[in-house]
Amino acid sequence: MSDWAIAWRLARRELSLRFRGLRLLLACLFLGVGALAAIGSLTQAIGGELAARGQTILGGDVEFEISQREANDAERAAMARLGTVSQSVRMQATAVGGDPGSPRIVPIDLKGVDGEYPLYGRLTLRDGRSVGAPDAGTVWIAPALADRLRVGQGDRFRIGSASFTVGGIIAEEPDRLGEGFTLGPVAMVSLGGIARTALVQPGSLYATRYRIQMPASRDPKTVEEAWNKAFPVAGWETKTRERASPSAARFIDRMGQFLLLVGLSALVIAGIGVGNGVTSYLAARRGSIAALKVLGATSGVIARVYLLQIGVVAVAGIAAGLIAGVVAVPLIVWAAGDVLPVAPEFQVQLLPLVLAAAYGLLIALAFTARPLIAAGRVPAAGLLRGVIGERPVPWRHSLPWVGGAGAAILVLALVTAEQPLLSAGFLAAVTAVLLLLAGVGVLVRRTAARLPRSRRPLLRLGIAALHRPGSRTGALVVALGLGLTLFVLLAAIRTSIDGNIASSVPQRAPALFALDVPPPREGDFRATIAAIEPRAVVATVPAMRGTVTGYRDVRVVDLEELPEGAWALRGERGLTYAATLPEGSELVAGRWWPRDYAGPPLVSVDERLAEAIDLKLGDPISVSLLGVERTARVASFRKINWDTLGFNYVLVFSPNAIADAPHNLAATIELPKGRERAVLNALVPRFPSISVIEVGGVLAQVRDIVGAMATAIAAAASVAILAGLAVLVGAIAATREARTYDSVILKTLGATRGQVLWVQAIEYLLLSAILAALALALGLGGAWYVVTQLFSFEWLPDYGAVGATLAAGVVVTTVIGVLGALPVLNARPARALREL
Secondary structure (H helix, E strand, C coil), X not given: CCHHHHHHHHHHHHCCCCCCCCHHHHHHHHHHHHHHHHHHHHHHHHHHHHHHCHHHHHCCCEEEEEECCCCCHHHHHHHHCXXXXXXXXXXXXXXXXXXXXXEEEEEEEEEEECCCCCCCCCEEECCCCXXXXXXXXXXXXXXXXXXXXXXXXXCEEEECCEEEEEEEEEEECCCHHHHCCCCCCEEEEEHHHHHHHCCCCCCCCEEEEEEEECCCCCCHHHHHHHHHHHCCCCCCEEEEHHHCCHHHHHHHHHHHHHHHHHHHHHHHHHHHHHHHHHHHHHHHCHXXXXXXXXXXXXXXXXXXXXXXXXXXXXXXXXXXXXXXXXXXXXXXXXXXXXXXXCCCCCCCCHHHHHHHXXXXXHHXXXXXXXXXXXXXXXXXXHHHHCCCCCCCCCHHHHHHHHHHHHHHHHHHHHHHCCCHHHHHHHHHHHHHHHHHHHHHHHHHHHHHHHCCCCCCHHHHHHHHCCCCCCCCHHHHHHHHHHHHHXXXXXXXXXXXXXXXXXXXXXXXXXXXXXXXXXXXXXXXHHHHHHHHCCCCEEEEEEEEEEEEEEECCEEHHHCCCCCCCCHHHCCEEEEEECCCCCCCEEEEEECCCCCCCCCCCEEEEEHHHHHHCCCCCCCEEEEEECCEEEEEEEEEEEEECCCCCCCCCCEEECHHHHCCCCCEEEEEEECCCCCHHHHHHHHHHHCXXXXXXXXXXXXXXXXXXXXXXXXXXXHHHHHHHHHHHHHHHHHHHHCHHHHHHHHHHHHHCCCCHHHHHHHHHHHHHHHHHHHHHHHHHHHHXXXXXXXXXXXXCCCCCCHHHHHHHHHHHHHHHHHHHHHHHHHHHCCCHHHHHHHC
């Protein structure tokens, strides 16, 4: 028989379906592979769903959007040559229902569509009808608007200057995701209905969109590039079906990055648990290995025997992890609810499963090679004396296996990752952390050996356990360090996101926003508010929408990728002008223009945008406003207090630069608590063209979204926590033999069970105290990267909560260590001494 056939026969005799002794290996691979399989399957399913539904989400093959105007004749003719065109208008408005004496007022997203809508997908109502644009006197409304206005089919309510009849409640709006974030439920009317409201006037804030259904032979990307070349300064924002919802794509990209890091973390941490579990298992099989050695088995045969056993268990753990990953996807979709941009249909994603299985096999090989080689190289006499693991294996014997598996993992991560540099950097960081913890383990052993002996017996024994022959201090330091680091990481991420939610409401926030206040009626607007609430504080600014088209000698349309932090170059931005420095801004460079300034157009720029695109004082910056490009020179840089909910504009122009463009005013209204409804009831009837938004409702939406994201992040990171606890259990199991020997000797010398447990507790408390500061630094560093770089939140952790979590982690790990010692106490001295 061949060596492999003999090895398989011997391996099969010892291996049972209960996987006794190898359950930790099974559990660690199950956790790591399951996490990667679920993460990869979910990310690919959502990405595939967005791609497959791109036309429906966008509402066409390409979309052209412009603010505060419609397309001119040349632009309309160019669109018509591309295919079937559907026009829609979107703006913020107010719906008024109920009795005149006690009206119900709801901010809405007013959407006007033409007869071609929808080009793709179906607009369906709750009663099952598939419809298009309603007639000029009818409106389709979202369920949330029906609930808040307390209206149903056949009821009437007012938008602007017109009254509409509810024709149905919307069940499915095909392009809802493509519309982006809204400040209220949708009310859909025809373009004729929009005209009846009289809300679209010169200076009104509205967006016009043109979706185009093109022949299959036309490439949307080519069409987009040709359009931008034909109308480079008109201010059009373009999208194609491949990126129908950029905000959703960015969300999935960032969440995918985070989840990938979580999955790789869980798998690497699980690999350490695999190594500990295999070491513990081989220590328990010492008698069998010694017998095989005595009977003439070579080190190669022994390695094959246990490699086959471990391989069978590893395959079982990987298979179970893959199944769990597939099953977890629909459960995650159900639990996540509205956090996910789309709910993908259930289907098995093969590529993520293959990658997860490959990672699992490579991790198992990397972390089991060294203990397997160590077991095979110890002489039979040494095995019979119980010295397995005490003779270190030279790295030259295990390096080909460990290094080869590590290199394969790195190559796999770089080849398959959408962001190879991110994955490579993360793996390098993980390697650095593991090396750091291993170095700390060596330092702890050497320092403990040099400490003077305490006169307190239990403390002396606890310190001695850190450096005695056969101690597993290095493995325990890695396990405890990872566990405590993960506790800090999760606490810092969660509390920082909670801090961002809390800080979204500044101490002094306006109660109401008002849009489209006509400048000639500003005095009447202020007087109406003062008559209802004299204590109200009203601030108004000119409000326009425009697109940054260029800066210095750079054309934004020519940029393949926006500079980091230059989000203001993406799409349209709010524009305003001011004679004096706006409240909430601090001038950090340059000078403000005089009140009566009449020279060349100037602009003041947010300092962070200026830094992102390397602007200098005097540089030109161009914007497209109502289809006309205007250029101004940078006169100053401002530091903006973004923590206020007032008017914070990235670009503030001198009045002579843009004041001649048709525009309305936007207003903030600060009120005593509880006076919002009275002011609303007074404003809306007198100013039907004004849209009034309650700030509290908007902030509630933001809190719900960010809170749900925080919960999802905590749930994902908990997988790594479980893997870290599994590593700790494995490290404890790997030291069981040596601890059994210590316990037996101590009990033989008269120690009580309680004293033996105290020695264990002291050892874990000492290690935890030593590692707490390191875990705090590593955990906070990792959390900072996730919060600020991946999710672009402010760094606002609750250090008290983080410290309490770290203390709880120390207690948890100590308790786990002590509980792991309980089976050791049950060993009978006579029997244990005969076996050791």
